[in-house]
Amino acid sequence: MLRKKGLKTNDKHIKKLAAIVGPKExxxxKEDLISYESDGFTIHSHMPKAVVFPKNTEEVAEVVKYCADNDLSFLARGAGTGLSGGAIPLNGEVIISLVKMKRLLSVDLENRRAVVEPGYVNLKLTNSISDKGYYYAPDPSSQYCCTIGGxxxxxxGGAHCLKYGVTTNHILxxxxxxxxxxxxxIGHDGIPDAPGYDLLGILTGSEGTLGIVTKITVRILKNPEEKQTVLAYFxxxxxxxxxVSDIVSAGIVPAALEMMDKxxxxxxxxxxxxxxxxxxxEALLLIEVDGISxxxxxxINEILDVCKKRNVRSVKVAQxxxxxxxxxxxxxxxxGAMGAISPDYLVQDGVIPRSTLPEVLKRIGDISKxxxxxIANIFHAGDGNLHPLILFDSRIPGQTDKALEAGSACLQACADAGGSITGEHGVGIExxxxxxxxxxxxxxEAQTDIREVFNPHYLLNAGKLFPSPGRCAEVKNELKAEAAE
Amino acid sequence: MLRKKGLKTNDKHIKKLAAIVGPKExxxxKEDLISYESDGFTIHSHMPKAVVFPKNTEEVAEVVKYCADNDLSFLARGAGTGLSGGAIPLNGEVIISLVKMKRLLSVDLENRRAVVEPGYVNLKLTNSISDKGYYYAPDPSSQYCCTIGGxxxxxxGGAHCLKYGVTTNHILxxxxxxxxxxxxxIGHDGIPDAPGYDLLGILTGSEGTLGIVTKITVRILKNPEEKQTVLAYFxxxxxxxxxVSDIVSAGIVPAALEMMDKxxxxxxxxxxxxxxxxxxxEALLLIEVDGISxxxxxxINEILDVCKKRNVRSVKVAQxxxxxxxxxxxxxxxxGAMGAISPDYLVQDGVIPRSTLPEVLKRIGDISKxxxxxIANIFHAGDGNLHPLILFDSRIPGQTDKALEAGSACLQACADAGGSITGEHGVGIExxxxxxxxxxxxxxEAQTDIREVFNPHYLLNAGKLFPSPGRCAEVKNELKAEAAE
Incomplete structure (x- = not known):
């Protein structure tokens, strides 16, 4: 790690935090903090107060307690690959980096579960159990470097989440x-209807606003006996x-069903x-089917037939x-490939009912004009999860704003079609x-009320996930601030 | 409906409630209330204050508002088939029966969803769409009469939830x-990772303690092209x-995998x-496989082979x-069949890791002794969900208590094995x-804090789902009560 030598500082908080995690952690x-100003959403950047690297749960708890007791804002960070700005230190946070908590703690093949630390890299799990015939299903494109905590x-999500479900379906x-x-x-260990409220569901996908995950029990799956992959050009x-519609209507549930445009x-x-x-x-489909041989x-034959009926130019099965x-x-x-054809790009992430795909694609075409x-389109077509990629050049004055506006317009189109504003990248700042x-x-408000239960002093990852409060909430906060004075 | 004639009463609350829902609803x-003293968990019974039958969401909201404004306890009830006492009026509640809100509001085959009112009976949904080739997956044994709201x-859950998931996996x-x-x-319309906190997950399975559901959008599935069913005697x-373990290890995901003992x-x-x-x-397995033909x-052949390897006495496929x-x-x-061989029975509902099945069954045998x-055992073996059925005779003094103790001991055995205390019946009173x-x-406490966000006056279905508060919480409540005086 690149770091300036010495721990010379007059900041008492830095000294105390260093005492908890150790002076090397x-x-x-400022020079050392620059790469923590932003995450995969590079349009915003803010300087953190410090970055600490705890090695275990107790150190995380001590750092958090210190921050809470001293009114310091803080947030957790994994590999920093998030695309919506969830790990950006908007309020000059103390960043709790979890990359040194990266062990695979246990694997229980018989009951199909593994326990990992949050900094463990997604793909490593599959790599470490594949020789025994198992894998971990959620496969975001960044899986070679993103962490399971993140x-x-x-x-x-990921390409293969169509059949197997997103992360929340694999956390026990x-x-x-x-x-x-x-x-x-917290957790239910895979119990179909566990007792009590579904806290696991609330925590998963809460974008680091309700707590810091320090250990994760995941479900692992047996490798499918066989997979076949089809590539079709239209x-x-x-x-x-x-x-896409025809394949789903035929009752086939592909492991993945991806589309890319020109x-x-x-x-x-x-x-x-x-x-x-x-x-x-004009379009290609990448379709994978897996399961018992x-x-x-x-x-596969049925998929090939469907493609032919829909005027495919050519179609082939991976040999x-x-x-x-x-x-x-x-x-x-x-x-990332967008970088090869454009100085800058913004990836959006909307969801629509599958049946509205043609109308929404047309609307995205209009937004482009x-x-x-x-605007390029890559999508998990099977579950209607669109990724419009807006190409722009931030050196041309005004283009960044135009790209942000176009992105928002794409999301409005998804919402208008009865869909939603994120399928897998989160809300974050963006x-x-x-x-x-x-x-x-x-x-x-029902959601921010829940945040208040978990995060009462609002020091953890503040300013993310929800819009700026409306008038009522502002008044409420002003009253609170006055009360605290 | 059996009811005493006339609406003569001096109770002002009854008069007001009658004005909201109509005097016939x-x-x-007291004579009319007796069948509402209890639900499918008949060991406890309490008299409600009244039962109202709203016909639409607005009436439900008005009744709730009236109760909230007048400090009247209330709860919602569907068909009353629940097995853990969730609909028992512990505090003399006003029961809001949803059986008259029983319409199928819409079906959208293309996007695979339907909208129903809470009093709509589970099996009716499948019956109403099966001619078009679709069905609703969650199939509790009571599905011919239980409501989707309940x-x-x-x-x-249900027998076929092994492959297709329980209710929460089908609510959009x-x-x-x-x-x-x-x-x-609230909802996410089936979006893989919807924005915001998963309120839908929190509400589903909250046992009527967080709100009253008045409309439900459910996922419907295409009928599998084929199903085959195996019956094996051991x-x-x-x-x-x-x-059971061998079948799962072979990578087969049966639609259902049920076991019954002698x-x-x-x-x-x-x-x-x-x-x-x-x-x-000593045991039978009922195994169903479905999907593309x-x-x-x-x-099926692989399942037959597994059974033979495990010394099956005989095995056959449904013709x-x-x-x-x-x-x-x-x-x-x-x-219900237990009623044919015992004056009374208590059904328990525990979950265990599949690999601990032999050891837990042995422990249940010991508890019986x-x-x-x-103690009979019926279980969804595929997901380790046990249903010990404790046979007793309530006419023999002390046997009811003994049965309750034995039931609790079975749950302790499940918890000790790394499992949990309910797989699908809920916590309720029981x-x-x-x-x-x-x-x-x-x-x-983290869970009751969430309850407080939704249910701040604690008038909705109080006393369910969580144990009596410990000392700290009691103090907190006493302080609150004092503050309110």
């Missing part, structure tokens, strides 16, 4: 440090969309893993694991105001 | 009347248990739908839908104290 010089905070238990520094166990986006294909073919997709097609071929892996590597460069910005597209004031 | 004479309150949105009478929409419970079989063969199970076997036969339906009808009489009471087997005081 804290950063507080996945819990954001309720991360959590150890959590509350915002007042208490260590709690000359018309509508045909591709219709093929601009997205231009991007991935210009990036690290080109596989020779023709650049003149018996029956896979029939499903071996290498070809399949290449197709996926190509797909997973999707967002209105804004003068190119989409706070867009929460109003889908929630009334009262519905937002 | 309220019961308050299913949401209890997060109901709710309209809820808060305990202060406000109407709210001379040794351990062989049957091992077959006493349970004696029961179902003495009840309404005997199918000729031999009475000298291709591959079903291979899975047609009639035979399958008979087997299921027989299985679904399971709990210690208590001198016969298992309040057993919550301490799985939650610390602090973990319970």
């Amino acid at each position: 804290i950063l507080f010089h 996945n819990v905070a954001e309720n991360a 238990g959590l150890e959590v440090v509350s915002p007042t520094g208490e260590i709690m166990e 000359d018309d986006v509508a045909d591709g969309s219709q093929a 601009i997205a294909i231009e991007g991935v073919e210009s990036a690290a893993f080109p596989v020779g997709h023709p650049k003149d097609i 018996a029956g896979i071929d029939e499903q 071996d694991d290498d070809e399949r892996a290449n197709w996926w590597a190509n797909r997973k460069t999707g967002f 209105e804004s003068g910005l190119r 989409k706070r105001e867009e929460m109003r597209f889908v929630f009334s004031d009262k519905e937002i | 309220i019961l308050f004479h 299913n949401v309150a209890e997060n109901a 949105g709710l309209e809820v009347v808060s305990p202060t009478g406000e109407i709210m929409e 001379d040794d419970v351990a062989d049957g248990s091992q077959a 006493i349970a079989i004696e029961g179902v063969e003495s009840a309404a739908f005997p199918v000729g199970h031999p009475k000298d076997i 291709a591959g079903i036969d291979e899975q 047609d839908d009639d035979e399958r339906a008979n087997w299921w009808a027989n299985r679904k009489t399971g709990f 210690e208590s001198g009471l016969r 298992k309040r104290e057993e919550m301490r087997f799985v939650f610390s005081d602090k973990e319970i």
Whole structure:
């Protein structure tokens, strides 16, 4: 780690925090903090007060208690790959980095569970159990570096979540440090209807606003006996969309059902893993079916038939694991690949009912024309999760704002179609105001009331996930502030 | 409806409530209230103040507002089939019966969802869409009469929830009347990772303590192309248990994987739908596989092989839908069938890690010996959800208490094995104290704090789901009571 030498400081809080985690496990010089100003949502950046690297739950609890007792804002951070700004220190927070709590604590194959620390990297889990025939299902594109703790905070999804569900469907238990520094166990261990309220559900996807996860029990799955992957090229986006509907209507539940449009294909073919997709097609589908070997071929044949009926230009089945892996590597460069064809890009994340796909894609096309910005589309088509990628150049005055406006307009289109403003990237800083597209004031207040139960002093990750309070809440807070004086 | 004539009363609250719902939609004479003293958990009974039958959301909200403004306790009730006492009026509640809000409001096949009122009977939904090739998955044994509103309150399960998940996995949105009478929409419409906190998850399974559900958007599924059902008889419970593990280890995910032991079989063969199970076997497995036709036969063959390897006495595949339906009808009489072989019975509902099945069954056998009471076992073996049925005779002094103690001991055995105290029946009145087997005081307090956010005056379904408060909470409440004076 790059760090300025010495622990010379007059800041009493820094000294105390260093005493908790050890003098080598804290950063507080400005030069060392720069890479913590932002996360994967780079449009905003704020300087943290310090970054600490606790090594165990007790240290996390002590740091939190110190912060709570001394009115210091704080937040937790994993690998910093989040796309909505959830780990940005808006209020000059003490950042509690969990990257040194990265052990795989136990694996119980018989009962299909594993226990990991929050800084454990997503893909490592699958890698460490694959030789025994098991894997961990949630597979965000950043899985080679993102942490399972961060996945819990954001309720991360991934291409294969169509069949297997997102992170919340794979979390059986959590150890959590509350915002007042208490260590709690929550969870249901996979019990279908566990007793009490579903705290695990509330914590998962709460974007780091309700507690800091220090231990995670996850469900692991047996590798499917077989998988087959189909790649289909279409000359018309509508045909591709219709093929998606037809596959689902046929009763097939693919493990993954991904779509990319022409601009997205231009991007991935210009990036690290080109596989020779023709650049003149309008859409491609990447479809994977897995399960027991018996029956896979029939499903693939049905998928091929559907594609042919929908005027596919060409369609092929991966001949071996290498070809399949290449197709996926190509797909997973999707967002980053935009960097190859545009100086800057903004990825959006909306959800729509599958049946509205053609109408929403048309509206996104109109937004592109209105804004003068190119918009690529990559989506988890099977569950209607769109990722419009808005290409812009921040060096041209006004383009960043235009891109943000276009992104918001895309989300409005999703909300208008009966969908929502995020499918897997979270709200963070980015989409706070867009929460109003889908929630009334009262519905937002019900949620911030829950936040107050967990996070009563509001020192943990403040300013995220919800819009600026309306008038009533402001009055309430002013009254509180006065009362505290 | 049996009711005493006339609305003569001097009770001003009854008069006001009658004015809201209409004079024909309220019961308050003692004779009319007797069947509302209890629900499916008949060991406790308490007299309600009245029962009202609102016809729409606005009436529910008005009744709730009236109760809240006048410090009247109240609770919601569906069909009253709950097994843990969640609808018993412990505090002389006004019962808000939802049985007259029983319409199917809309069906959207393309986007696979339906909207129902809370009093709509579970099985009616499948019946009304099956001709179009769709069904509603959660299938509690009481589905021919229980309501979907009650299913949401209890997060109901069922035999086919092994593959398809329990109620919470099928609820996309709710309209809820808060305990202060406000109407709210919550939900995520099936979005994989919806924005904000998972209020839908908190409400579902909250056992009627956080709000009254007045409209429900549910996911509907396409009928599987094919299903096959296997019935296997074992001379040794351990062989049957091992077959369950082997099937799951083989990577097969059956739609249902049920087990019954000798006493349970004696029961179902003495009840309404005997199918000729031999009475000298120690255990039977009922295993159903469904999905795309291709591959079903291979899975069935693998299941037959597993059973043979585990010394099955005999095993057969249902020859047609009639035979399958008979087997299921027989299985679904399971709990009630105990009435045919015992004057009284108490059904318990614990969950254990699948690998601990033999050890927990042995412990339940010991509890049976210690208590001198016969215990039958019916379980959703695939997900480790046990239903020990404790047979007793309430006419023999002390036997009811002995049965309750034995039930509690069974739950302790499940908790000790790393499991939990309920798999699908809820906590209600029955298992309040057993919550301490799985939650610390602090973990319970985190939940009651959430209850306070939704249910601040604690007039809705008080005294359910959580144990009597410990000393700290008592002090807190005493202070509150004093403050209010």
